[in-house]
Amino acid sequence: MIRNKPAYTPARALRAVLALAVLGTLGACANMSQLPPGTPLSQIEAKYGRPNFSCPDAGGGQHLIWTQQPMGQYAWGVHVDAAGGTGKVTLLLSDEHFNLLSKGTWSQERVRCEFGPPAVIDRVGLPSSDQLVWSYRYRQGSVWNSLMYVYFGHDGSHVTHFNPGPDPMYEHDRWSMF
DSSP states (O other), X not given: OOOOXXXXXXXHHHHHHHHHHHHHXXXXXXHHTTSOTTOOHHHHHHHHOOOSEEEEOTTSOEEEEEXXXXXXXXXXXXXXXXXXXXXXXXXXXXXXXXXXXXXXXXXXXXHHHHHOSXXXXXXXXXXXXXXXXXXXXXXXXXXXXXXXXXXXXXXXXXXXXXXXXXXXXXXXXXXXXX
16 A cells, blocks of 8 residues: 655655755765865864864874764864874775774774764673674765674673674665655
8 A cells, every 4th residue: 555645744844954954064074085184273173163072192193083973974083293283184984994993903992082982882692792882873885874883892892893784763764765
């Protein structure tokens, strides 16, 4: 049986307004990657606002992060040296960047300082073998509404594995077209 949906509902109008707002935000963020290395931090902050997360780098610098977590799908980072010089602005929530997790040992603090705070922190599994999992919302392949699940094992000391999966927040939208 096919249901006829009304052409206008307040929920649809709200969704349309939110979609336009998100697109506007994404457009602003997309330009962030076009900033050349060495752009003064004051110029970056004047255009994109202050970063909402930072961690100290080795050598006295800072790793600054502009993140849309927990609800958005993008985060951008830049390393600033002790003299205030900026490096390349990097898209942090991408398959390519998440692949860094496969190299070396990653503690919770190291993951937070590289990718920013996660959208969701949870535990999964049986009580005797549960694992700490951090989930980051992102656009897998720049297309799919996804979560990157980062597992820290039972004791939470280091990353044991990571994998992407569909973001359940968007499940309703995926099936609403039918």
